[in-house]
Amino acid sequence: MTIKLVLAGCGNMGYAMLVGWLKSAKLKPADVFVVEPNEALRARAAALGCAVAADAGDIPSASTPAFVVLAVKPQVIREVTEAYKRLGNGATTFVSVAAGTPVATFAGILGERTPIVRCMPNTPAAIGKGMMVVFSNSLVSEATRTTVADLLSASGAVATIDDEGLMDAVTAVSGSGPAYIFHFIECLTAAAEQAGLPAETARLLAMQTVYGAASLAAESKEDPGLLRQQVTSPNGTTAAALGVLMGGDRLKTLVTEAVEAARARSVELGK
Template identity: 80%
Template sequence: MTIRLVLAGCGNMGYAMLAGWLKSGKLAPHAVFVVEPNAELRERAGHLGCGVAEDANGIPVDAEPDLVVIAVKPQVIRDVTAAYKRFADGRTTFVSIAAGTPVATFEHILGHLAPIIRCMPNTPAAIGKGMMVVYSNPLVTDDVRRFVAELLSASGVVTTIDDEGLMDAVTAVSGSGPAYIFHFIEALTVAAEKAGLPTETARLLAMQTVYGAAALAAESGEEPGLLRQQVTSPNGTTAAALAVLMGEDRLTKLLTEAVEAARLRSVELGK
């Protein structure tokens, strides 16, 4: 069968996305060819039924993939992408999930004919709960945009932006955001322990409370502010806690400062 997609790099994120595509039936294993220099990771992809090779020279000479997905570290992006220049004749669309690497970098490497899509996923994509934000250069067709969005939807929710400059803000919110939530769970666990709860119970309460609240916010269709109000009885326990978190907009100001720090760093890394 014709190779529809070449996956360059099959580390944690690349493998998670690949597994999602195959499990959902959006791609057949024999329609995917994986290039991965690490023998153990390459073998793991091979066990899924995909064709594999150590480097781009191992891709069949007659391959004309619809997509080449670049899923490697930003530090090696230039060398890796250059190895796929043979597909940059306009018929193959390149999709990058490398953080902080602008479309212009790929255009410089691949030339002026290559359709390029830049995607910012986050780590929950590994369990199909990710947030993927996509930006496309003008050469990407509507059909390819739809196909890529369908593929990415196997890993979570997909949305698009028309201004690539917003990718720094995307990185600061959804790209780095899971770490903020993980730290919130850590902090809530410590607070629970200081309130007298055993460590395991504190950890369970913190984690499940964050998980359940996020699921409720996502599934209820209600605004988070309204859900907050529904939990908060006048002069009750929740109101006492929120007076600390919301007094002088403490939490909002702290998160705004954190997101801006991440955004500025993303701008620096993209230069």
């Protein structure tokens, strides 16, 4: 069999990526070999028509896949990577979506001549609306970078950075960022209930407002700051609220401190 891509790990992120590749026809089921030790997770990959195995040792020895995508937790990434050493220092490009694990770690296991791409996704990738940021070592060709970006685009937007050190900032902004937005929805819902709205209505208003505003910002050619101004009438209700949020740069300072805390923790975890 000809294997184009080996997917190591078919948990939430791995499965979401796999579904995206197949749904967008970027890959066919026959192109993908899934390695997943969990029987239930392995079964759902098999249900999509992909070849599956519980162990990397079951990958056909005559096969040299173009890509191995490592979609496992950072806690087990080193152990999992060890199982693919035979594919290192060759034509196979390794793509990792494990947070906090630098390219040097993979090179140390797979060999210094291994093409390696490090990707930081976020949870909205599960519905094809993620933010995928990639860094590639010098052994990854331009053509391969383009192919990787195309594959990842099935899960959302793709951005490239040339300095791996910026991955800590990426983690703090887009990697952890969905949690910040979820918490804002929680807070806006609670505030709506405090203002007298029924719980179900409060939740709908908060969630749809955040969704609609984000969609408008994404689709509009206007800067978000200008969109904010367009909603804000002088001495109106929005201006009153923004006086609280923006007074003394209150919200800006809080968000900046939050991102810096996440970035600093990412640096610690990468050591």
